[in-house]
Structure formats: structure tokens, C-alpha cells
Amino acid sequence: MIVMLRTEPRDEGWRRPVRDACLAGLFLGRPLEVLESGEALFFEQDPADHVFQLVDGVVSLSRALADGRRSVTGFRYPGDLLGTGFQDRCLCTAEAVLPVRHRRLARRLFQSAVADSPALGRELQGLMCAELAAAEDHMLLLGRKSAQERVASFLLAAARRLPCEAGRAGVPLAMTRQDIADHLGLTIETVSRTITLLRGSGAIVLAGAQRVFVRDPGRLAALAGETPDTGSARAARR
């Protein structure tokens, strides 16, 4: 009981060496599972019984209309958690874009771990805030950006995911043009044409369809409709 009391205090900073009790830690003992490229980890509307940690590969998250029209809400990469934002049902379908290795944890366990630890609670809240921020960015892209701005934004985001040096070797685009199109609310043809256009402008160079070199990040950012990033939103009002 005394121990209980001693672990209670609010500010926990002191007793964690670098980073213990992180969400990733919950998956430590779990067995590794694998998925072929194209297979699904879960489907939209499935009961959301598990939470997943992506160890290796790339996953697309998508939802679809009855007639097959599809929206890819995002992609997930090694280290990311999947399904943390679900309640009882899966919000989206998760498909392996590359061969995947992952671990799984029963949602019950995940939830009780989060409920038991304020630190985990905070980490989860942070993750969800980030997802929400990304979702809002993406709504702006889908609702208001031109095809060129969308593709440029996408390539730029892909480049920024990589450590600077890795970028020298080119940005790998694991997903198909169809996935990119469904992510950007365009058709494959438009994605293809737009990439050709960006290539023509000298902002990027291609090495096969799946590898891009960003030659001129500044120009790409400009084409992406990014603000030169000075004034506040308040100042920018017309």
C-alpha cells in the first residue's frame, strides 16, 4: 500500500530514466505476425478487438463507398500504432502495401493499461491529437487544393518522413498510383500526369515509378501551396 502511495504523485518525470512505460512497450512480449502485400489487417466495420504495432512494412488505411469509390485516409509506417482511435468497430480497412510484420494486443488490455497509467493516457492523447491534426490538414488538401498542389504536398510529406541523409538515396513510394490517387481524391491518370508535370518543372526526378528524388524542395513547397510561413492566421485574414 505504501508502495502504491509512493507511485501516485502527479509529476512522474523523476522516475523514468529515458522512456519507460510508453505505449510501444506494451507490445514487447508479443509474437510477431506477418502479412503478404495486399492482405488486410482488418476491415472497416470489423469488431475492433485488437490494437496493432507495425514493426515492418507499410499499411494503407481506407474507407469505401458502396459502389467502390475509395478514400485512403493515410499510410502507416514501422513504429506506428494502428487501431488506437477505434471504439467498438474499425473505422477503416488496413491493407499491407508492402509485406508487413506486426504485433497485436487485445484492446481490453490496451485500454486497461491506458486507464491505469496517466503517462500512457497522455501518450495516447498526444497520438490522437496528432492524427486529428493530420486529418484536418488533409481535409484542407482535399477540399481546396489543385491536383498539382495535392501531389506536391504528398511528395513533400513523403520526403519529410525520411531522415535528411536517407533522402539523398531518393524517396521510396511504396504504394501504387491507385493508392496515391485515392489518398489525394484524384484519378491515377491525373496523378501520373501531374508527376510528369512536376518532373518537367525540375522540382523532382524519377527513378522508376516508385522512387522520387526531390531536387528542389523549396519549389516543391511553393507548388504545394505552403505558406512561406511568416504571418499568423490572425494577420493573414483579409
Add this chain to the structure above:
Amino acid sequence: MIVMLRTEPRDEGWRRPVRDACLAGLFLGRPLEVLESGEALFFEQDPADHVFQLVDGVVSLSRALADGRRSVTGFRYPGDLLGTGFQDRCLCTAEAVLPVRHRRLARRLFQSAVADSPALGRELQGLMCAELAAAEDHMLLLGRKSAQERVASFLLAAARRLPCEAGRAGVPLAMTRQDIADHLGLTIETVSRTITLLRGSGAIVLAGAQRVFVRDPGRLAALAGETPDTGSARAARR
């Protein structure tokens, strides 16, 4: 101290008559503030120092590109909380669409209350999950739906927000056509034309620009691209 200990146990179900210790309860003692229609509660990129409870009125949440293009990510109504999904900065601008009455709470207090109570933590997580689900729905709308489907979806959602009987008196659209257009990724002209079209089809009737009667919810749902709601996503794969 004994009292402290007695309030500690994890499963609190027993000591709450109907619903105490909910997030809304945190705002109970707070003074009511007011905002004229058109005024902003906070701006994109402002430091996120407070969390708000909307008591009365309607608020639009939006982000903007440097050149003024705008995306309204959603609307908030009485009872809703605002700013719960922010970290250190506001993700979006919140503007009063109707005169607003609201209460505010320092984020610090909000966060510590949430950290202290697993029940509040769960409630907050639930709210954020719902926001995320709404965001994904909206991405599908923006990326893949036609103008008609977008407007029909919007009107349907507005109608469904109201209790059934209230619907008889018509669905009030507090926001301007510009707000609707920015929400749906369209222009005001297209919104206007599309509403006219829906009116022509007999699905809706207008009473002034700000009040809609949904005459045929089934037809409207069909025009909105909603599935007749039978098969699972798994079954619907082509």
C-alpha cells in the same frame, strides 16, 4: 486523506447517480462569456491555453491557406466542447456563426482533471474517437463525392442532429452558404444550384435560405451516396 483514499478506486460506476464527474461538469462554476456573430473564439496557431464549452449558439471551425482558401472542418453546437483535441497550439479558427454563449477552462486544469480521473480520461478518449470518425467520413466526402452527394450528405447530417419532432419545424441552417461551401469543398454558386436541384427533385423544401424541410429522407440518403446499409465492407469488396 481518508476521503482521498475512498475516492481512489478504479471502477466508479457505483457512486454516480446518473452522471457526475463528466467533462461538462468541469465547467459548472465558470462564468458565462458571450460573442457576437462573426467574432472569433480563437485563431489557428494561437497558443491553446483554454478549453471551451459551447452553451449557446453555433461555431464554425476552419483552417485557411495563405491565399485565403478556406476549409471549414466542422460546426459545433450547444453542449459541445472546443479545443479538447489541441496540444500547444490551436489547430483551427473558431468563429461564431450565431451569437455565442460559452464558458472557458484553463487547459492546465482540464488536463490535470483528465489525468486524475480515469472516467474523464475515457470520456475524452471517446470524444476524440468520435471526432476522428467524423474527420474520416468527411475525407471520403471531400475526396470522392459529387456536389450533389456532398450537399445531400450535409443536409441529412443537419437533419439528423435534431430530435425527430424538431425536424417537423424544419432544419435551421445557421451558417452562410460560404461556410457550407467551404465545409463541402465547393463554391457558393454550386451549393446554391445544388440546393435548387434537390428542391426540384422534391427531396427538400426551403423556407427562406436558412430553413430546410426534408420531405423525403430516403431519397435524400440515396442522393447522398449512402449505402442501403446491408453488406459489410468485407462483402462489398470487388
Add this chain to the structure above:
DNA sequence: CGACTAGTTGACATGAATCAAAACCTGTGG
């Protein structure tokens, strides 16, 4: 009543979708 703003309608332009075909990969088998 008049002025102002919001909303609607019309004519026309255009960016992206669609339909179609060619080029490019990647792996398989001779």
C-alpha cells in the same frame, strides 16, 4: 424607401475525369 449583404441564376471557361491505347516492368518459360 434605399442601401447593403446574402443568395440565386445564367453564360461561359477550364481542370480533372473518362475512355482508349501505347509504353513500361517483372516474372516465367522456352
Add this chain to the structure above:
DNA sequence: CCACAGGTTTTGATTCATGTCAACTAGTCG
């Protein structure tokens, strides 16, 4: 090593939905 099959990506020609620009109308507030 080459030929071929099946898939993905690119390119081309054309169409169409939505955007743009402009005028008109309907509320609203002084």
C-alpha cells in the same frame, strides 16, 4: 538470352462537372 503474359504506369483525345464572372433577386436593417 529472348519472347511473352499480365499487370502497372504513362500518354493522348475528348467530355463533363464544377468553377468563374457577371447580372439579377430577395431579404434585412437603418
